[in-house]
Amino acid sequence: MKPRDLLYTARDVLRDMLRFDAAADAVLSRLFRAKPQLGKTDRQILADTVYQVLRHLRLFQTLAATDESIGGAMELRLAILGWSGNAQSLHAALSPEQLDWRKRLLAQDAMALPEAVRWSLPEWLAAALQANYGAEYPALAQAMLRPAPLDLRVNVQKTRREAVLDVFARLNLPAQPTPYSPWGVRLEGKPALQDLTVFREGWVEVQDEGSQLLAVLLAPRRGEMVVDFCAGAGGKTLALGAMMRSTGRLYAFDVADYRLAKLKPRLLRSGLSNVYPVAIAHERDERVRRLAGKVDRVLVDAPCSGLGTLRRNPDMKWRQKPEDIAELRTKQASILQSAATLLKPGGRLVYATCSILPEENSGIFNAFLAAHPDFERVPADTVLRQQGVDGEGLVTQGDLQLLPNRHATDGFYAAVLQRRPTSSDRGEADATLSD
Numbered sequence: 001m002k003p004r005d006l007l008y009t010a011r012d013v014l015r016d017m018l019r020f021d022a023a024a025d026a027v028l029s030r031l032f033r034a035k036p037q038l039g040k041t042d043r044q045i046l047a048d049t050v051y052q053v054l055r056h057l058r059l060f061q062t063l064a065a066t067d068e069s070i071g072g073a074m075e076l077r078l079a080i081l082g083w084s085g086n087a088q089s090l091h092a093a094l095s096p097e098q099l100d101w102r103k104r105l106l107a108q109d110a111m112a113l114p115e116a117v118r119w120s121l122p123e124w125l126a127a128a129l130q131a132n133y134g135a136e137y138p139a140l141a142q143a144m145l146r147p148a149p150l151d152l153r154v155n156v157q158k159t160r161r162e163a164v165l166d167v168f169a170r171l172n173l174p175a176q177p178t179p180y181s182p183w184g185v186r187l188e189g190k191p192a193l194q195d196l197t198v199f200r201e202g203w204v205e206v207q208d209e210g211s212q213l214l215a216v217l218l219a220p221r222r223g224e225m226v227v228d229f230c231a232g233a234g235g236k237t238l239a240l241g242a243m244m245r246s247t248g249r250l251y252a253f254d255v256a257d258y259r260l261a262k263l264k265p266r267l268l269r270s271g272l273s274n275v276y277p278v279a280i281a282h283e284r285d286e287r288v289r290r291l292a293g294k295v296d297r298v299l300v301d302a303p304c305s306g307l308g309t310l311r312r313n314p315d316m317k318w319r320q321k322p323e324d325i326a327e328l329r330t331k332q333a334s335i336l337q338s339a340a341t342l343l344k345p346g347g348r349l350v351y352a353t354c355s356i357l358p359e360e361n362s363g364i365f366n367a368f369l370a371a372h373p374d375f376e377r378v379p380a381d382t383v384l385r386q387q388g389v390d391g392e393g394l395v396t397q398g399d400l401q402l403l404p405n406r407h408a409t410d411g412f413y414a415a416v417l418q419r420r421p422t423s424s425d426r427g428e429a430d431a432t433l434s435d
């Protein structure tokens with residue numbers, strides 16, 4: 001497609017996207033399905049341009065409103081400001097007046113603008129981040145404006161990290177081991193993974209290093225009975241299954257069939273045979289009740305605002321509203337409550353979100369512990385150390401707290417609890433030990 005036509009396509013996509021009635025990636029997928037003639041480079045330019053606009057939406061809208069000399073719809077002017085093709089395509093896409101306008105506006109001194117405009121945050125979210133992160137708020141807000149790196153998880157069921165790094169070195173694709181996860185590889189750039197044998201053969205999966213650490217924290221063992229309560233498309237399920245070396249039973253629960261369906265091809269690639277996807281109607285489903293008191297480990301990767309993933313999903317900051325958070329909190333508390341009933345005495349649960357709002361995180365977890373004296377917090381740094389991960393700097397008040405500005409991961413929270421062993425279990429354990 002000619003760069004100028006691409007610019008107008010970006011305008012049309014933005015018109016759709018800025019209604020915020022569907023996720024940005026769904027809007028893009030719909031477009032790509034409708035226009036199969038779009039080549040790889042065109043798709044990349046379109047995606048990068050509209051995501052750049054979503055990231056900087058408030059700033060770009062403010063800048064565009066200060067100078068209307070080039071005319072055209074707001075969405076066109078936003079696409080001009082966000083254009084993310086190379087210099088050649090930029091010159092081919094824009095008229096000389098548009099080029100001048102873009103240059104002038106992007107050169108403006110943004111320091112004169114309020115922080116929430118500069119960092120393109122809705123007022124309510126800027127206020128919440130400032131209240132919760134204080135002096136760290138500017139670094140956090142700015143880190144969330146940068147695109148995320150491409151992290152992969154090496155499937156230890158099939159290979160080792162060194163072998164994967166060797167393959168990338170031979171392909172001349174710069175890659176580094178991630179600093180915290182024992183299975184993480186960080187790629188420079190965004191190669192088309194689907195074309196690579198390492199991906200097709202199930203040696204690697206795309207997964208942010210932070211997500212990998214949630215699996216590390218659950219630390220499931222061979223032969224155990226494990227439940228991934230909100231498994232979705234199974235990103236963490238696959239990591240857990242590999243940790244269990246494809247032994248035991250790993251149930252992947254979710255209320256969304258269509259998400260679980262996406263797990264199937266990934267499972268095939270992974271080589272795991274210990275995973276059992278189960279669609280449940282809600283968190284108190286009969287299939288959940290049947291496992292009460294029988295499970296060794298449970299992961300609750302709870303539905304949340306997703307505000308820790310703004311580097312990848314910048315539309316979330318415009319789509320979420322304070323009243324959505326209140327609704328999510330009720331759901332999170334209810335899921336945690338049900339999921340905890342699955343645990344055997346001595347069993348462990350990890351409650352996690354990709355939110356950076358404490359009310360979805362420690363707020364839910366601490367309230368659960370306060371109301372349930374038969375459960376206790378397990379310090380996350382202890383578990384990480386046992387798993388060979390240096391938890392220094394990863395743990396705040398006993399729980400894992402990852403932030404893009406500190407750890408170059410998405411924002412994640414994860415806390416571990418254990419069901420206290422009953423006195424008869426302790427007796428049994430003592431008897432076993434003294435035998």
Ligand SMILES: C[S@@+](CC[C@H](N)C(=O)[O-])C[C@H]1O[C@@H](n2cnc3c(N)ncnc32)[C@H](O)[C@@H]1O
Nearest residue numbers: 230231232234235236254255256283301302303
């Ligand atoms: C954060 S996502 C999970 C992502 C997934 N664990 C992964 O690693 O790809 C939260 C998931 O919770 C699911 N969910 C929402 N309500 C639920 C409920 N009551 N019980 C179980 N799962 C639920 C959603 O369908 C969604 O897939």
